[in-house]
Amino acid sequence: MTAPTTAGTRPRHLLDFADWTPERLTALLDNADTMSQVLDRPVRKVPALQGLTVCTAFFENSTRTRVSFELAARRMSADVVSFAAGASSLNKGESLRDTVEVLTAYKVDAYVVRHPASGAAHLVARYSGKPVINAGDGRRAHPTQALLDAYTIRQEFGSLEGKTVAILGDIRHSRVARSNAELLPKLGARVRLCGPATLLPADLAALPGVTVTTDPREAVRGAHAVMALRLQQERMSGGYLASLAEYADHYQVNARLLREAEPGAIVLHPGPMNRDLEISSDVADGEQSRILRQVENGQAVRMSVLYHLLVGRE
Amino acid sequence: MTLTITNIKRPGSEAPESVTVENGVIKGWNLPHEGEVIDGQGGAVAPALIEPHAHLREPGQTQKEDLASGLAAAAAGGYGTVVSMPNTSPVVDDPATVRTLIEKADGLGFARLRPAAALTRGQEGEHLAELAYLKEAGAVMFTDDGRTNEDARVLRLGLEYARSLDMVVSVHAEDASLRAGGVMNEGPVSEALGLPGNPAAAEAARVARDLEIVAQTGARLHVQHLSTARALELVRGAKARGLPVTCEVCPHHLTLTDEALRSFDAVYKVAPPLRTQVDADALLGGLLDGTVDCLATDHAPHTGAEKERDLLEAPFGIAYIELAFPLMWTRFGERLGLERLLDLMTAAPARVLGWPAPTLEPGAPADLVVLDLDTEREVDPRTFLSKAKFSPWAGETLRGWPTLTVVGGRIAFRR
Ligand SMILES: [Zn+2]
16 A cells, blocks of 8 residues: 655655665664664754654554654654554544544644554554554564664674574564564565464565574574564463473473574564563573663664654655 | 336237236226336336345344445346345344334335345244244345255255245355355366365255255245255256255356356355356256246345455455346346346245245236346446455446336436
8 A cells, every 4th residue: 555665765654674774784783873872962862853743553552662753753852642553442433544644633643553453553654644663562563673673683783784683472462573674684684584383474485585494403503693573471361382381392492492593693672571481581681692782772773763764854 | 106107028929019007006008197207218028026035134233234335236236125134233033123124114105125034043943933923024035045054854844844935945055065165166176276165065965955955844044045056966866866955146156167266356255156167067957947946146245345355355256236137138138038137136036035926917016127238338346336346257248238227216326
């Protein structure tokens, strides 16, 4: 539904990476370096978005992501208004369109949208006509998370070119995995998706630069970055797993598994962690872990995204 | 009441003719003009279309559709008869409701209503409804459509009971446990979009099970809205074995695929879901080789607001009874030919239901449609008579629009 854009034109939204060229993505990450310098100053504020209003519209709870976006917007002097509603608490018969049109009538300049349904951010973009940043929609995409992952890997190795990233866990239900599988190959990296067969849709192997495997050792072998995904414990009751213990035994990112990776490999996790389930505590806190760095980088990356979408558009 | 329609062409004939209808039946062809005279403008005339599968939402959900809007929309689509599905609120599972619906529809003067009744009480799938009483009240088919028949033994009993009444049972063939929370076809597109998928196996597995029950009981089964190549192949095999099974496909499954969901527009959310081009091609093959018995729209109206929700929250269903013929004629007229297409929408559904074939012979009920096969018109949902004013084909240009629908000798629609 979004028209394909050429390398020269700037995408209007960040819904997923379909419209984003490698050059644009690299510019975005370069810009995050500048933003992270702002965060190192004694006064962590710049006037870039003065006079603009950013609405964080969260139809699904996520305090961490919301705080990260709101701080990013405030550090650039934007006004922030937050709207929170469970999708199911919308009045019966009230469409997503009605909600968005009301918010737009309040003169919002951009939206940050979190929603339990894949594609909801696309609908907000369609109905609002304003720039939309997808802060996670269903299983579909969580592009700023993937950008901060890419940024963190790049920070470590200087470039993503030729790097291998293993992502382990509940791939099927993970927007983080989907967004990384879309983004990282655009930046020259290879992605290996790994999990138990019930949580690993084989169709994702059709994406360029992506392979899937159920064998964690094969996934991690020679990898430069190893990412563990949060395992929702409901997957047990959904019948996807026989037991958490069996899962942890086979798919946990721990010291033993990390020995398969490239020396100097880093460990990532989108958080919040189930310690000693998908990741062992010693690895989460260990010297290869960049988990807190990810959180820190998240703010700079989100500032860069807001800047890119709202300032100096040609 | 007498009516003469002039300047119309019967299929297979180029000469313009006129037909006179009187007291609800066809009086004859090319008689001296009598009563109101209507110029058919060279259109093709055919028996009015029969819709074997529509949701009219009355009682209980009249914000989506009601008998008046649904049957007026049907008449605008060239339909003279509509079989309504019983998954209303309350469910049509008692004789009084069947009678009430028919009486109310008769007074409206649009398409005729022939209700299907629930196979099981409340469509709960546990106890058979009072099938004999329902038939006496005017129900023409039994189905738990809208729900799936999970308990195979109950379906078996229902088939046997319906057989003794010489009635057909139709099924929404999807295994509910395999379908799970799927909102679209399971495959590369659903994975890329991160939407829960409904696998083709949900349909094929259920069709396979039901065909075995048909083989066991000899009772007649009609499979609704087939969407997959595999399930169609199973029906083809069953027919080759001589089993008494019929099936329908919907124009939306022939003309759209799961790629449409890339828009995240819930107008494309239907059950069973839009599948792949391979499936759509196979279904067309089934129409061409006769495996598919008839067309049905599964007209499933909803409010615009409901369809403007996200893909998890929005309800399943497209409503396009007004477009079915133009859509089929424009897309597949050349492949199918006019006579086959008309058969699929008139005599074929009648055969499925066990009714006499509709004809335009003198003495037959005066249910007919005049179709303008050439003039192109753009689809504008705002002009729909249905309350559901949204459409996957909005803005498309189609040919084959009905210009006149006569039901029981009365004008039910005129463009
Ligand atoms: Zn159905």
